[in-house]
Structure formats: C-alpha cells, structure tokens
Amino acid sequence: MSTLLEIKNLTVKYDGEENIINNINISVGHKEIIGIVGESGCGKTTLIRTIINLLPKHASIVGGEIIFDGKDLCHFNKEQWRQLRGKEIGMVFQNPSSYLNPIMKVEKQIIEAIRNHKNVEVKIAKEKAKETLQKMNLLDTERIMNSYPFQLSGGMKQRVAIAMAMVMEPKLIIADEPTSALDVTTQLQITNELIQLRDKFNTSIIMVTHNIGCAAYMSDKIMVMNNGRIEEFAATSRILNDPRKEYTKQLLGAMPKLKGAEGW
C-alpha cells in the first residue's frame, strides 16, 4: 500500500512544559484507517492538531517531519495551509456545534465550504452538497439543507459535519473523538458510515477514540499512545491477538463489553 502520510521523529511541546509528543513515527497508507487510542491527556489531540497545523500559538514543533502526499507540511505557509486544509485533509471534531455556524442554514454552510476551494456555480455546489449528505445517510436532504444546526439531533449534526469534511473528497480525514458525545447506537451507525466513505472515496482516516472497541472495529491499524509516546503501532489483529505491551493489555482488559451493539 502506498504511503499518504508519514510522520518522522515528531516531538511537540507547549511553552514552559516538557515535551507532550515524543518522537512519534507513523505512516498512513492510502485508503487505510488508523485508530489512535490512549488515556485522557496522553497527547492524541495534540498529535492530530499538529498534523493539520491547528496547534495554539504557545505550542511548537521541537523536531521531526510531517510528509503528506509528498509535501513537507512543517514548512507550509498560510496560503498553502488554506488550500490544503478542508480540501486535501478534512477534519471532524467531537462537538459539531463548535464548528458548525449556528446562525447559518446547513445548505449555505456546505455550499460555502465547496466554493471556498472550488470556483463553481451555487447550483452545482448545491447538487454536490445534496449528494454528499445522501452518502452520509441523511436522506431527508431538503429538510436538512433548510435547517439551522440547532434544529438537528446530535447524530445528524455530526453527520452534517462529516459530510462537510467529505464534500471536497479529501485524501485524508482526521477525526478526534467524532462519536464520543453520541449514544452507542448512533456511534455504531456513524462508524459504519465512515467505513463506507472510505470504501466509496478511497479516503484514508485517522480516528482518535477513547473506545478501543471502536478502534478495533473500524481500523486497519491501531496506534496505542501513552504519555506522548507510541506504545505499539501495528495491524489491528496483531494488537488484539498479540498485545506486546503491558499498557495495551490493560487497555484491552478495560474494553467495554457493550450489549446490543453488534460487532463493536
């Protein structure tokens, strides 16, 4: 499988603190789903925000390289980031309300997301928006397009946010706990939809989750993080059947056994 993203010896810190991310090395193939797991505070969000250059000002990359599709992201300027983010790398966060505009109807938000990156007529952008919502199983598209975010359920809002991230058919989706705020049934549905999107669009996905069961269910590879370092990064079946670190064993031991969620 050819490599889409390669992270080499990445170390990151916040001002006045010890390194938060320490010497991370991973590669992500085209069409590959990577699950990142590890307990709260181990640096998962810091790592993925580093990849998409969304760290706060008081954070800095101490060393290392991030190569995406042959491009060295650590030396990108503002304009290069504007072109890349949203178009080649899409993002989904835990709380869709924090990045959907509360006073703009869904239709307008998706159309703007498209027209930010592509010079197309509103009519064509609207068609594309509808098509993408349908791919997220939002079949009642007219109503959803005509809604403000507050008129949608949490699961629907997250589907709209994922559709917005997918609308430019990015090569990579980075998702930070996209289903953690949702009930178990909706979590499973959205996880399945993400897997289907990968199959339809050939998108690679990096998914941060607290739930190792969810990572096991959807990922080709799992990265176990602890205290800013990689404990293990290997094929999902290897991690599940032959965990080599005590920390991984503990995480697997704590895996929730959920009833009623087939395949979780």
Ligand SMILES: Nc1ncnc2c1ncn2[C@@H]1O[C@H](COP(=O)(O)OP(=O)(O)OP(=O)(O)O)[C@@H](O)[C@H]1O
């Ligand atoms: N903006 C920030 N300024 C300073 N320190 C931060 C900042 N954000 C995170 N940290 C610190 O970096 C470490 C890693 O935090 P991070 O949010 O990356 O962890 P996480 O694995 O995503 O945790 P969670 O599972 O709770 O989301 C923590 O010690 C945290 O206190």
Ligand SMILES: [Mg+2]
């Ligand atoms: Mg986090």
